[in-house]
Amino acid sequence: MRDLFEKIYRDKGPLGKWASQAEGYFVFPKLEGHISNRMKFQGKDVITWSINDYLGLANHPEVRKVDAEAGAAYGSAYPMGARMMSGHTDLHEKLQNELAEFVNKESAYLLNFGYQGMVSTIDALVSKNDIIVYDVDSHACIIDGVRLHMGKRFTYRHNDIVSLEKNLDRATKMAEQTGGGILVISEGVFGMRGEQGILKEIVALKEKYNFRFLVDDAHGFGTLGKTGAGAGEEQGVQDDIDVYFATFAKAMAGTGAFIAADKEIIDYLKYNLRSQMFAKSLQMQLVVGGLKRLEMLKTMPELKNNLWNIVNALQSGLKERGFDIGTTQSCVTPVFLKGSIPEAMALVRDLRENYGIFCSIVVYPVVPKGIILLRMIPTATHTLQDVEETLNAFSAIRERLLNGTYKRLSAAVTAAMGE
Numbered sequence: 129m130r131d132l133f134e135k136i137y138r139d140k141g142p143l144g145k146w147a148s149q150a151e152g153y154f155v156f157p158k159l160e161g162h163i164s165n166r167m168k169f170q171g172k173d174v175i176t177w178s179i180n181d182y183l184g185l186a187n188h189p190e191v192r193k194v195d196a197e198a199g200a201a202y203g204s205a206y207p208m209g210a211r212m213m214s215g216h217t218d219l220h221e222k223l224q225n226e227l228a229e230f231v232n233k234e235s236a237y238l239l240n241f242g243y244q245g246m247v248s249t250i251d252a253l254v255s256k257n258d259i260i261v262y263d264v265d266s267h268a269c270i271i272d273g274v275r276l277h278m279g280k281r282f283t284y285r286h287n288d289i290v291s292l293e294k295n296l297d298r299a300t301k302m303a304e305q306t307g308g309g310i311l312v313i314s315e316g317v318f319g320m321r322g323e324q325g326i327l328k329e330i331v332a333l334k335e336k337y338n339f340r341f342l343v344d345d346a347h348g349f350g351t352l353g354k355t356g357a358g359a360g361e362e363q364g365v366q367d368d369i370d371v372y373f374a375t376f377a378k379a380m381a382g383t384g385a386f387i388a389a390d391k392e393i394i395d396y397l398k399y400n401l402r403s404q405m406f407a408k409s410l411q412m413q414l415v416v417g418g419l420k421r422l423e424m425l426k427t428m429p430e431l432k433n434n435l436w437n438i439v440n441a442l443q444s445g446l447k448e449r450g451f452d453i454g455t456t457q458s459c460v461t462p463v464f465l466k467g468s469i470p471e472a473m474a475l476v477r478d479l480r481e482n483y484g485i486f487c488s489i490v491v492y493p494v495v496p497k498g499i500i501l502l503r504m505i506p507t508a509t510h511t512l513q514d515v516e517e518t519l520n521a522f523s524a525i526r527e528r529l530l531n532g533t534y535k536r537l538s539a540a541v542t543a544a545m546g547e
């Protein structure tokens with residue numbers, strides 16, 4: 129018999145094997161200073177394009193004030209216990225009611241973390257006779273929720289309506305045998321490449337198929353739609369989303385999340401979401417802070433306007449300079465380049481050290497081998513000056529990538545890794 133840890137000693141995994149070169153710099157970097165468009169990285173000033181603070185609320189003076197007052201009033205422990213037992217308050221209810229109204233649903237329920245909340249939502253919505261059909265590019269929280277499912281599941285090709293229909297045909301036949309129902313899951317915005325989920329096309333299939341629709345709108349909430357209510361509002365199909373999910377970790381610049389649906393569904397979920405029934409309630413400071421952020425989201429449209437001015441300037445600037453930004457339909461701004469992982473490391477080091485640009489780097493296995501994805505998150509705190517500096521830096525690094533500079537710089541790393 130083998131020691132359980134043997135495989136860990138032998139193989140650190142596709143990302144873990146780069147730890148000695150990457151940790152502290154490319155992964156687990158420490159950004160310092162207040163969360164904003166400009167922060168410090170290893171003592172240097174950098175323009176930050178890697179923080180999901182879409183509306184610039186994280187360090188907004190009004191938000192900071194309310195957070196501090198709530199901290200002083202409640203401390204960081206309150207309330208103690210799970211919602212069902214001893215962790216329920218009027219303010220939790222108030223935030224739920226306001227969120228439900230904002231996303232145009234009858235009812236809402238707070239989740240202490242989005243990830244666990246989504247896992248439990250999927251778990252609670254299906255039983256073993258039911259069938260899940262979900263987009264193959266789904267976020268890990270959806271995949272992990274599906275993993276708990278004891279019955280059948282099918283993936284459809286990313287945003288591919290033909291593939292979805294094929295799988296709905298299969299799922300329908302199967303559900304007729306098992307006596308179960310069908311849950312379709314999509315994201316409102318796919319966070320890596322920025323495409324919106326094809327929500328409108330999916331809900332149109334309700335005419336032909338019998339299914340319920342769950343949408344994870346982590347990146348759409350607060351950034352899309354006329355009022356900021358998300359991808360469902362943007363595509364005019366919010367009413368046809370049966371269960372709407374969003375996190376506070378992005379536009380709301382907080383922690384926590386919520387689901388919203390018809391009252392009867394939320395009433396059921398609040399008695400069946402294991403990650404909420406058996407875990408501590410959302411901390412009061414986050415609830416009070418959530419109320420403030422939601423109020424600002426509703427009453428300060430200029431935040432979203434500022435965000436989109438930056439998004440439009442960045443995305444059109446990149447396109448004008450011939451960069452491949454894929455098919456984004458949201459604030460998420462990917463830039464696709466071709467190169468190896470060591471080249472990507474040299475390139476990002478150059479961007480950070482010599483141009484003061486900090487963005488996330490995504491490589492295989494998240495994207496195909498040979499592709500470097502630089503992922504940028506514009507925010508309402510960025511300026512047109514930030515955009516201009518960034519565009520100039522990107523033009524410079526592309527030239528060096530093409531003329532082989534990064535290949536030469538990375539040769540030592542490549543040799544050391546035996547790549």
Ligand SMILES: Cc1ncc(COP(=O)(O)O)c(C=O)c1O
Nearest residue numbers: 241242243267269319346375377
């Ligand atoms: C699409 C998506 N769903 C869910 C989550 C998880 O949310 P949380 O950070 O609140 O756990 C994230 C990341 O924050 C996300 O990007």
